[in-house]
Amino acid sequence: MTLVQSLVLGALQGFTEFLPVSSSGHLALAQRLFGLSDPPIAFDVFLHFATMLATLLYFMGDILSLLKEWLLGFAGRDRRKSEGWRYGWAVIAGTLVTALLGLPLEGAATRAFAVPWAVACGLVVTASLLGFASRIPVSDKQVSLGTGILVGLAQGIAVMPGISRSGSTIVAALMAGVRREEAFRFSFLLSLPAIMGATLLEGLKALREGVFLPDGWAYGCALAFLCGLVSLHFMRKVVVFGKWKYFSLYCLVVAAIGFIIGLL
Numbered sequence: 001m002t003l004v005q006s007l008v009l010g011a012l013q014g015f016t017e018f019l020p021v022s023s024s025g026h027l028a029l030a031q032r033l034f035g036l037s038d039p040p041i042a043f044d045v046f047l048h049f050a051t052m053l054a055t056l057l058y059f060m061g062d063i064l065s066l067l068k069e070w071l072l073g074f075a076g077r078d079r080r081k082s083e084g085w086r087y088g089w090a091v092i093a094g095t096l097v098t099a100l101l102g103l104p105l106e107g108a109a110t111r112a113f114a115v116p117w118a119v120a121c122g123l124v125v126t127a128s129l130l131g132f133a134s135r136i137p138v139s140d141k142q143v144s145l146g147t148g149i150l151v152g153l154a155q156g157i158a159v160m161p162g163i164s165r166s167g168s169t170i171v172a173a174l175m176a177g178v179r180r181e182e183a184f185r186f187s188f189l190l191s192l193p194a195i196m197g198a199t200l201l202e203g204l205k206a207l208r209e210g211v212f213l214p215d216g217w218a219y220g221c222a223l224a225f226l227c228g229l230v231s232l233h234f235m236r237k238v239v240v241f242g243k244w245k246y247f248s249l250y251c252l253v254v255a256a257i258g259f260i261i262g263l264l
Helices: 003-016 023-033 041-058 060-075 083-113 116-133 145-157 165-175 180-209 217-241 245-263
Strands: none
Touching: 003 023, 003 041, 003 217, 023 083, 023 116, 023 245, 041 060, 041 180, 041 217, 060 083, 060 180, 083 116, 083 145, 083 180, 116 165, 116 245, 145 165, 145 180, 165 180, 180 217
8 A cells, every 4th residue: 555545545534434425435445446455454443543533632522521410410310410411321322232233234344345336335325314314304302312222223334334424323313303413413422432442343353463554554544633623523514504415416426436346
């Protein structure tokens, strides 16, 4: 893998990890175009770690505030009406559901990652979800345990390449009646435990198979981090203003490219 390829993959990971277009789908197709049939696992781990750091930095204020309220909830019943108490249990429930659904799908997801037409099918699913999102009426319900379970189900299914994690989880939260800004925030807060767990598992796998990092891996990771911050800021505006149809059309275009690549 060359320096240019590392930078391209880093930028793709940074931008597409948070936009509703499936980072896994883009990386799979890009690696196929680059002729990387067996890309370095360690590099993939570091790219996901970089975007996870971007999420932590972007939501640091929310994380600290909500965590404090959740911990204080154990001090007495009067503190259990706080936003942090609700968020804490919703994230825990969503993470458990994600693990129960996502781990059994891991083998199928790994195999699908190497098949362009399977990635393209996932992108069609994402396009359909985003097209449906614009029809969901605006509501203002609070994040609850039920929200966590529903969004966790969406996040578990999104381990399949081509199905956008951010798109499917935000749409699930909107379907649960959560207002747009909260759907955005909860989606990415729920992603942190899942990404941390997946990064740890993939990191251990990379250690077992031998750590190999391509030329320019550090630059690729730095670019993923910076692009991730920009992408998060842009995604917030997309969710708040409900501009989903453009991404739906984009996913269909990329899906068509995926089908073409699969025929080559």
